[in-house]
Amino acid sequence: MLTTFSYAVTIVVALACSVPLFYILSTSLKDQQLLFTYPPNWIPSHLYWGNYTSLLFKTPFLRWVLNTLVVASSVTLIKVVFDSMAGYAFAKMRFPFRNALFVVVIMTMMIPFSAILIPLYFIIFNFGLLNTYWALILPPLANPIGIFLMRGFIEGLPNDLENAARLDGVSEFGIYLRIILPLVRPGLVVLAVLTFLTQYTSFIWPLVAVNDQSMQLITTGLATQRSVWQVNYGIFSAGAVMALVPIVAFFLLLQKQFIAASLAGALKQ
Amino acid sequence: MTAESAVGPAPAAFPLTRPGRPRLSKADHRRLRRRYEIGRVAVAIGFLLPNLFFLIVFLLWPLVQVFIEMFQTGGLIEPIRYVGLRNWERIFHDPVVIQTLGNSLRFAVIIIPTMLVLGLLIALVLQNVKRGGATLRALIYLPVLAPTVIAGLIWLFLLDPDLGAFNLFLRVIGAKPLIYLGSTDLALPSVAAMEVWRSIGFWALYFLAALIGMPRELYQAAHLDGANSVQRFRFVTLPLMRRVFLFAIVLATIFNLQIFDSVYVMTDGGPANTTATFVWYIYHALFFFYRTGFGATMAFLLLLIILALSLVQMRLLRRRIGV
Numbered sequence: 001m002l003t004t005f006s007y008a009v010t011i012v013v014a015l016a017c018s019v020p021l022f023y024i025l026s027t028s029l030k031d032q033q034l035l036f037t038y039p040p041n042w043i044p045s046h047l048y049w050g051n052y053t054s055l056l057f058k059t060p061f062l063r064w065v066l067n068t069l070v071v072a073s074s075v076t077l078i079k080v081v082f083d084s085m086a087g088y089a090f091a092k093m094r095f096p097f098r099n100a101l102f103v104v105v106i107m108t109m110m111i112p113f114s115a116i117l118i119p120l121y122f123i124i125f126n127f128g129l130l131n132t133y134w135a136l137i138l139p140p141l142a143n144p145i146g147i148f149l150m151r152g153f154i155e156g157l158p159n160d161l162e163n164a165a166r167l168d169g170v171s172e173f174g175i176y177l178r179i180i181l182p183l184v185r186p187g188l189v190v191l192a193v194l195t196f197l198t199q200y201t202s203f204i205w206p207l208v209a210v211n212d213q214s215m216q217l218i219t220t221g222l223a224t225q226r227s228v229w230q231v232n233y234g235i236f237s238a239g240a241v242m243a244l245v246p247i248v249a250f251f252l253l254l255q256k257q258f259i260a261a262s263l264a265g266a267l268k269q
Numbered sequence: 270m271t272a273e274s275a276v277g278p279a280p281a282a283f284p285l286t287r288p289g290r291p292r293l294s295k296a297d298h299r300r301l302r303r304r305y306e307i308g309r310v311a312v313a314i315g316f317l318l319p320n321l322f323f324l325i326v327f328l329l330w331p332l333v334q335v336f337i338e339m340f341q342t343g344g345l346i347e348p349i350r351y352v353g354l355r356n357w358e359r360i361f362h363d364p365v366v367i368q369t370l371g372n373s374l375r376f377a378v379i380i381i382p383t384m385l386v387l388g389l390l391i392a393l394v395l396q397n398v399k400r401g402g403a404t405l406r407a408l409i410y411l412p413v414l415a416p417t418v419i420a421g422l423i424w425l426f427l428l429d430p431d432l433g434a435f436n437l438f439l440r441v442i443g444a445k446p447l448i449y450l451g452s453t454d455l456a457l458p459s460v461a462a463m464e465v466w467r468s469i470g471f472w473a474l475y476f477l478a479a480l481i482g483m484p485r486e487l488y489q490a491a492h493l494d495g496a497n498s499v500q501r502f503r504f505v506t507l508p509l510m511r512r513v514f515l516f517a518i519v520l521a522t523i524f525n526l527q528i529f530d531s532v533y534v535m536t537d538g539g540p541a542n543t544t545a546t547f548v549w550y551i552y553h554a555l556f557f558f559y560r561t562g563f564g565a566t567m568a569f570l571l572l573l574i575i576l577a578l579s580l581v582q583m584r585l586l587r588r589r590i591g592v
Contacts, residue, residue: 010405010409013473014408017408017411017470018409020412020423020466021415085316086316089316093313095310096310106583108324110575110576110579111328111572112527113527114552116331116332116334116568117551117555118334118335118554142326144324172312200416201416203416208555218416219418219419223418223421223422233426236425236426237423240415244414247414248414251410263474
């Protein structure tokens, strides 16, 4: 009884969550004219690719995809290296004011991004970096969540391995590179997924940091087309599908890490 | 002092533990130790520096700037002038500030209870779903993957008065179609519904993780004592989940006081500012009204609110952070 009830509720919820996405997929493959037909047909009788071709060839969408990939992968790569280094220092090294410094880092986690939006805009403006990749890549590097995560992962490693390496004369950087990094691989993957996902979905900062059409990301590009495309839902749907496909594919591959990453990422707004 | 060489012969007064081997003098020992300590601190700084640099330049420095800009006007077009606390006076006399604060609160009040209660219920039923559970969980989690603006665009279509799925459904069952985002009454609840839709999967899995982590012995003990499933939920699960729940409330409040993306694409604050949120107004203060000081003062107010909530969150988390 309980199981049947549970299944019924779960299936209803799963449908409520996913049907809009499949509806968008179906809309993206329909001629705009068909949207006005009543009753609506769910599965288009023939696949219409016009929305995709106009999105890909008549708008800078591909450029936005490229920008998103460049920005998100750069931030991810840099964050994984820097955060694992800082995490190692906080977890294993002894230096004065270590705990005090770590508390300061944790405190910066409480600063909501929207609160520093205005001065951040001026800093990037004064550096003359508006409308560049630098504007999109540098500010997101100032995010302490990764340090916190990596410290947690590295703290759990046994000290014996590093000490053995130290006795063999390996330098601290060598220990980080050859002992610590291979051992925290699962943690690095979680951090990489979290960082990439945060960048892929980020909106308010790219919105203020760039305004050239050619510098937009997928999110800001599609959002700012709203007034241009009006109710051309076919092309919007194609854009939404194209934005979602890579991330969903990625999710299906790394489901466990995705969920771990998003639960960990909850600590930072 | 015997500081000339690091490895000198031991002074005669110093008893040797193993005769014949050279032994460091106390001073030498201290000097080497100091050098080692300095080296160690230098290495630690080297490992921390790349991160600290960015944290200082793009997080702490802007924070200081917010504080300074709070006492200024101008900056973008007009020259900077120091006006003391006038900006605070202005924000509390600006009806839109009060309205956007109210809207942000309304969003939080609608979204948080709905989301958390539904999330917990879904987590409870998901616990009993074994076969096909992975697929169902993935389907529930799908909207969480969508960037908020993409989710907003999808809902913009669903809520369209003429073409949207909601009104198609209403027409099918013979009800009168509604205007959602264009109406001052329904716009905010509609955006709130989108927010619930896109985050429910996250909270379901968050609570599911908490439920799975509960000690099974307590349930077995309760079962032996003759507690039925409702009693077990009421007297075992709920008390154990208290911290998890409190944490979720604080976290969700912090998130939902900062709603911007969905409002930006779905309504842009309209109609008649009924969906304009606090962050939306901070953004507008800078990019539409060029009122930097005014915006910075609102940002500072937001910071204070979030900080207060974060302190509560820290207290709840203290054991997990381990400092």
